[in-house]
Amino acid sequence: MxxxxxxxxxxxxHRHPYEEVFVVQEGVVTFTAGDEVVEASGGQVxxxxxxxxxxxxxxxxxxxxxxxxxxxxxxxxxxxxD
Numbered sequence: 001m002x003x004x005x006x007x008x009x010x011x012x013x014h015r016h017p018y019e020e021v022f023v024v025q026e027g028v029v030t031f032t033a034g035d036e037v038v039e040a041s042g043g044q045v046x047x048x049x050x051x052x053x054x055x056x057x058x059x060x061x062x063x064x065x066x067x068x069x070x071x072x073x074x075x076x077x078x079x080x081x082d
Contacts, residue, residue, distance in 0.1 A: 005064040010057035012081040020054070021069040022046040028060030053080055 010029070022031070026042045033046075033054040040046050041060075048054045058064035 001068040001070070003064065003066045003068055005058045007058050007061055007064075010064075011055055012079065013053050013055045014077050014079045014081075015051055015053045016070065016072075016078070017076055018050050018070065018072040020048045021071070022048070022056070023067040023069070025065040025067065027058060027062055027064035027066075029056050029064050029066065030059040031056045055081075 013032070022029075022040070022045065024040045024042055024044050024046070028039065028041045031038045031040065031046055031048070031054060033048045034052045038046060039059065
């Protein structure tokens with residue numbers, strides 16, 4: 001998936017039965033994955049293991065552009081927050 005998100009936006013807490021790979025192209029993003037909080041910026045890659053609850057938010061002042069890779073035959077998401 002290609003993500004182009006304004007400041008303050010991002011998905012709510014969820015998980016997948018497969019790992020998810022995030023390739024940050026531009027901007028600043030804060031990931032919460034399980035108990036870990038990671039800030040990443042353009043040029044960094046973040047990998048969330050299968051089954052780990054996670055979310056992210058554009059924590060910068062400009063646009064967030066990233067590629068989210070779901071290495072599975074189909075997209076499966078369990079939403080954990082309303």
